[in-house]
Structures are given as C-alpha cells and as structure tokens.
Amino acid sequence: MTSRIILQLALSGLSIGSIYALVGLALVLPFKASGIVNFAQGEIVTFGAYLALILTGLGLPYLAVVPLVLIGAAAFGTVIERLLIRPIVHQPEFTLVIVTFAIGFIIKSAIRLHWQDNTFSIEAPFVGPPLVLGELRLNPAYLVYIATTVLVVVALLFFFGHSKFGKAMRATAIDPIAAKLMGVRIGSVFSAAWALSTMLGASVGLLLAPVIGINPEIGHLILKGLVAAVIGGFTSLGGALAGGLLLGLLETYAGAFFGATFKNLVPFGVLILLLLLRPQGLAGASSVRRV
Amino acid sequence: MHTRTMLILLGLALLAALPLIATSYYLYLVELAMINVIVAIGLNLLSGNCGQISLCNASFMGIGAYCTALCTTRLGLPVLIALPSGAMTSALLGAALGYPARRLSGLYLALTTLGFLELVGVVIEEFPEITGGIRGLKVPRPEMFGYSFQSNVSLYFFVLVLTMGAITVGYNIQRSRYGRAFDAVRQSPFAAQALGIPVARIKVIAFSLNAGFAGFAGGLLASVVGFIDPPEFGILTSIQHITFIVVGGLGSVAGSIAGAVLLTALPEVLRGVQEYSELIYGLILLGTLMFLPQGLVGVVAKFDGLRSAKPPAKEPAYGAP
C-alpha cells in the first residue's frame, strides 16, 4: 500500500466528503434556527441541478448560471418557509418530519413529470482531464469541491461571528423568546436560515451536475448529509463539516480495502451506531432529548 | 341493530359477493387494498396511537415478504407456517430495533428508522444468493393442506379471511390496556410513568406489533403478486404507508381502513392522468397534514359531533350545596 494510493484516496475521500459536508451544513442551519430538519434537502439539490439545466439550456454559460441558481434557490427556500413551514411550526414533530418529506416528494414528482428519468449533462469549466502533480493525479472537480466547501465554511463563520444578522441568528437559535424581546425579528431569521440552506443545497446540485449528470435520483445523497450532521451532533456547523469529511474518507477507504458492499454499509452503520450510542455526535452537546 | 354493526355486515356481504361481479383484475386490486389495510393498522398502532415516528415500515414489510417467500420456495413450508414465520421474524426485528431506540424521539428516532431502512435495502441487494438481489424473487401461489390457491377467487377469499382477522386483532389491541398505554405514552410519558406504565417497554411492544403487521402483510403481498423486488420496500413505500394513516386518521382502525382503501384506489382513479398520480399523491399528503390533521375520520366525526364533544351547557355545580 503505497503512500501515493493512500494520498490519492484521501483526496478522493475529502472531495466527496466536502459535498457531504455541504449537505450536512444545509441541514443543520434551519435546525439550529427553528428546530426543523428539512428532509426535502435532497430534492433541493436536485432542484439546483435542474435549474442549472434550464438556464444552460437557454444558452447561458455555467459561470453566469451559478449566481442565478443561488438566488433562485434562496427565493424558493423563502417561499417554502413562509407558505408551508411557518403555519405548522407548532405541530408535533411527526407532522413536521412528514411535511418536509412530502415537499421533497412533490418536488421530485414534478421534476419527473417534466423530464422523466433521463439523465442530462451540462458543461462546466472545472470538468476536464486530471491535473498531474508529481505522482498524484488530481481531478479538477475534486479541487473545486474542496475549495468551495472551505470558502463556504469561512464565509459562514464570518457571517455568524461578525455580522449583525449572523448574531441575530445565533441569538434566535439559543433562545427565540429572549431574542424576540431584544428586538430580533425571528420571522426574518427563520426565512433567512431556510434561504441560506436551500442556497447551499442548490450549490451542491450545481457542483455535482457537470460531473455525475442530472437525474431525479441525485437527491438520495441527503442521507450522507444526515450522517454528516449527526456526526457533528446536529447543532454544530464545524461538526457537520468534520462529519462530512470523515464520512467521505471512511467510505472511500472502506470501498478501496473491503469492496463495494462494505462501502455501501458504512454510512448507515455509522448512523445507527451513533444514534443509538452517542446521539450527541462526536462534537455536539449532550442535550439530546431522551424520554 | 347498531348502525355501525349493520354497515360492517353490509361491507362483509359485498366483499364476499364481489367475485360474482368483478374481473380478476379488480379482485387483485381489492387484495392489494386489503394488504395495505393490514399495513396501515399496524403502522397506526405505532405512529398514530403511540406517536412514534417510523420511516422503515416498508422494511418490515420486505422482511416478512422475503421470509415468507424463502419459507415456501426454499424450505417448502405450507403458507400457514410461512406467513406467521415471516410475521414473527419481522416482529422480532421490530423489537430489536425498538429496544435500543426506545429512548429516542422525534428527529433522532426518524433518523434511526431511516438508517434501518437503508441498511435493510443494502442487505437485500448485497446478498442475491438468498434474496435474489435486484432481480427479485418469484413466489408460488400459497398452498394449504395440499390445496393450492391457484384460482383467483380462492386466493381472494384467502386474503379476505386473513385481512378480517388482522383487522380484528388490531381493533382488539387498540381497545385493550395496551392501546390505552400507547396513547398514554404519546400524550404524556410523565403521567404514564406515574401510573406505572413501563414507557420504554410499551414502545418496544408497539414497534414489535407494527413490524408484525407489516411482515404479515408483506408475506401476503408476496403470495398475491407472485414476485417481490427491492424497490417495493424503499422510502417511497414507507411514505405511502404514512400517507394511508394520515389521510385516514391517526390512531383509528377505521381511519387505517379508509386511508388504505382510498389511496390504493387512487392510482386507478387517476389512470387517465397516470403521470400526475405521484404528484397528486404528494399534494394529498401535504394538504392533509396542513389542513386536515385529523384525517378523514376527523371530518366524519365533525359531522357526528363525537370528536368535538363539548361539556354539557349547564355543568352540574360540583360541591355546591
């Protein structure tokens, strides 16, 4: 087992892990703000990919499509939050979980209605032959994935740490009533959290589309994002990042050393073990509700 | 005679007479509806009564289906042993999942069941020597005491009788102390504990019963359809099952029946607009959750005045001289 292979696998693992981390972040954000997990997040990724398909179909180049998709996704997220989530925020958890599933289901069926199960492809500047760096061969897409995730995390850290709105979000996550009393408009905070998270989800769609193609099933990777979020205790952004990267690495190495079967079992094995033995994740606080 | 009893007898008579007028295709549809009724009743015990969210109901159906199929094809067992074996296996695995998950609720329980669902899916696909993998498994018609239910009509009555049995069991459990305990655990685990109800054990029982019903239904499905394959037991099917009980009415046997029957019939009604059926399904689920949280049973009860029973206008003054 040469170090070259190990490094190569590490790169592979980190890059797919970055994608998982992004989805995980997209899941943790609205949970931190409003306590709701958006099980439609996978379909948001799909939505982002198909929106990119539509816009490139109009003749726009990929780089022009990116900001448009992000804005469109943010708007979409805000609409969903205002119209569908806000009215039911006080319903039991059962309803909240199923409602977001239903929303995802509707998005997916609508997409399948129009585009059926065909796979489409779009072009992007970062798709190309591997870059050669010494003994390593680097897929440029991988580098873009990792770079994007780093940028996103840095931006989020800055946003939450130093911006007024970010601080408002943190306050709302800790104690919505106190935040409200201090003048924070928690309705706007909720909408912003959802908008941010749908933007993140759609960006994953943008990143994946040129590499793996566009079809209705790409939303299935929400599961990986969920595992990443759980590893991070579901309340920690840094934890979701670490969780995603860890999951990506685990999967890649498991697949390389033990075969595809094992690789497929890794995420769910990890998920179940964590949930049953240490639901607060490897990083989160020990305040998970147990009856 | 009580109206409800009359309606039930009428329904039974219609069902018994159905083979006289229906084609084998419609008999098949009714069989599917009955299988879904069994699934819905089991899920309602867990989610509607006991309030535990489960996204892996389809997995238990699959476990029962594969178990029953293997018992009949590989072990040559008669269906009256194969079906209960499938249901029992499923029930045991339901308890196995419910036990470690007994302290979880809401989101984390949902995620655990989701993980279990995916795990079972992977296991089914990765061991094709046993399960037939993604190619699926063929299942012969059930056989009992040497009699093979080859004719469609005999199969129909086989399913009908078993479904009636399952409905009775579901109804019995709901009106027993276990049904009350399930409700207690859902509404106030603290009060339940103060009354000596072992909350964790009740949850495990609920999981086990749910899995048992689903496994039984799965075994029946294998026998009726004659073929099973993995996509049938994925997240979409689990959501379908949840839709049955949400639309029909959470916590109600009648609701389970209504929801399962209506939503099994729906794709038929939407034959003309087949492509839209999935979308409509999702919209119905969303709409019911948002606007009709009590389901169909709630709508009927509103007319009946049952669910909104108000205290008598002049409350007898307690303690007044």
Place this chain on the structure above:
Amino acid sequence: MALLEINALSVRFGGVTAVTDLSLAISAGEIHGIIGPNGAGKTSLINAITGMVTPYSGSIRFSNKEIVGVAPHMISSFGLGRTFQHVELFADRSVFDNVLTGFFRHQSYGVFAAAAWFAKASKSERRTQDLTRALLDAFDLAPLADTRAGLLPFGVQKRVDIARALAAEPKLLLLDEPVSGMSEAEAEAAVATMRKLAREHGITLVVVEHNMRVLMNLAERVTVLNQGRLLASGTPVEMQADAAVIEAYLGDAV
C-alpha cells in the same frame, strides 16, 4: 416504621440547589402537608421522590425499599402515585378513558390475550370499566365521562387527574397543588372526597400546596419548606402561629 422516609436529600439541577439536606418521615395512613412559598423546592422534591429526577445525595425509602435510582414506573408500581401541578391529562381521550388508563398496572393480561380477546382480557376490561364508573361517581364526574379531557376547565381537569391517580390504587399519593384552579366550592368538595377515600382505603396522602388554608382542614401534620430547606414541622395550627413560618410567608396567603 415510616412509609416514606427521606434522609438528607439534596436535589440539584442547572447549577441551582433546589433541595438541601432534607429529612422527612411520613407514616402510613397519615395526611401530610408540605408547604412553602414558590421556589421552596416543593416540585423538585416530588420529582425526586417519584424518580423523575435523580437526587444529588441522600436517600429515599418507600415501604423500607430504597427508591433512589429506580425507574419512575417501577416506583409507581411499588404503590407511590402522584398528581401533577399542570395536570398532564391525556387530552384527546375522554374522561372515562383517562381514569380507565389509571388501572393499567392492576390488569395483567398480555399482548396475545389482548389480540385474541381471550376471556382473561374481556373479563379484566369489564371489571375495570365498572371500577372506573365507581371512581367517576365518587368524584361527581359521571356526567362528563364522554367529554374530551382537554376541553374541560382546569379545575375539573385536576379532579380527573386525582381520580386517575387513585385508579392505580397507590399506597401513598403525592398531590402537587391539587386544588389550584378550583373554585372554593370545588376545592372543598375535592378535599372532602380525598379525605374520605384516604380513610376508606387507607391511602397516605402527601399534599403539596402553597396555600395554608387548604391544609388547615385536610392535613394532620405540615412540613414547611423554605429555599429548599426544612423550616418547621408540626400541626397546621402550630405552623400558622410559628414566627419563622410567618416571616417566610410575608405577603402570601396564610
């Protein structure tokens, strides 16, 4: 030997010490009041006794069995019941069903008997339903039997809570502010019913209240808590006259 023996109990949570070094003994058949201003640690004490909260230190013995660390439903099955300050009824079930559920631990048929509705199950259900009706009658709840519990006024809900707790046939019943929310007349009647049932069935009552007047007619002995500590203990009359108690209560209804 006391039925309930609390020794040097301390309860802490969230950095706050709710109960400090409390010792208390309650004899079987007694009607004992625990009183104190808000924040005195009364509810924490109840939660510790019923096992909802693990005490920081100390011991609680019920029927000569140590119950610290025992699961709440087991403690209940030993014969220790409670009612709740904020009721905790099964809101979408009828009053009848609520009280019927209280009989759970006295029914013994299993899941299979339930599924097949064997005679064991049907007989048990019939018997329990009769007992429920009797209990509802005792509390004048019969006319409201089919009403959804969540729709009732708070004071009536408290009555249902008490009836339900009694259905479990406890040896000792902890009542957390049982008459708050009731009118004068309701409270008096509830107190009279509780006293009657306690005498008839030999149930020990521990009534936690912040209103001394209620305890005047009901309790034989009263323990006064203040800021998590035991302040004084004696008959209601003695407590009413006690200088330290009066001072702690300045401004509260005594």
